[in-house]
Amino acid sequence: MKIIVATHGELAKALVETVHLIIGHGFNLDYYCLTQEKSGIAGKKELTELILKEDVKDLVVFTDLFGGSVNNICLEILISQQETETFHLISGVNLPLILATIMSGADSIEEKLIEAIEEAQSGIKYINNLVKGVV
């Protein structure tokens, strides 16, 4: 499995650095930053090259924002791909999502991702409401 984190600005770089800080190295994790001054056309070219050059069995691309240009570009690449060369595209990346995907013990990539998405979503909590029941 290889994971590419692709975002606006420098978020992807910071996320990947933070993943290394928390669980170290020894897994295949890369990032792509679509900075503000890059045109959509340049972004598409670079992302296409980055995604299609990969020859790993399970390629996962995490993007930051559903409806944003990074995800739109990846979605175009996904739709235009042959079924056999496809990759897994997930939007709304956060730190738990990346960590849970890497740490998952599930057998298939689909199971890993479903599990990790659940975990990432359940990590978003309104803490005040938790505190209310306790104090």
Add this chain to the structure above:
Amino acid sequence: MISLFRIDDRLLHGQVAFGWSPAVQANVILIVNDEAKNDKVKAMALDLAKPNNVKLYIRGVKESGEIVSKFAEAKKSNVVVLVRNTNDALEVIRNANGVVTELNVGGLRYEEGKQKLTDLIAVSDQDLDNFKKIENLGVNIDFRILPRDKKQLLGDLVKNWS
């Protein structure tokens, strides 16, 4: 009504979907772009990723002047019109029966041969000529990436603009 008419080389993306659309309470987005209209993959991707509760139309440049003038009269529609460059903006505005009075320029990224006005706006002589023609049609042009940004005018960005 036309809530926003915008030049943005990325067309529909995060700043438009999450910044502008809620700010102008858009319920219709019209993408005017011949390439997007003819590219099924792009059209499919844009339609899948559009904001919730927004109806998306992708139309060609030639036909869009008339479409825009019709949308201007649709009272229940808050329409965001997106074009990729100044040529397309000029053609649509010209053919829209004077209903466009404001043009927002959001992103025209640098390409070789263009003059940089800001980090996100670069123009060719052709662009400047188009802006002049658009202004002469009675349209106010402002440069803003996001709705809360300070409006900049051509006179602020281009020396000796009159």
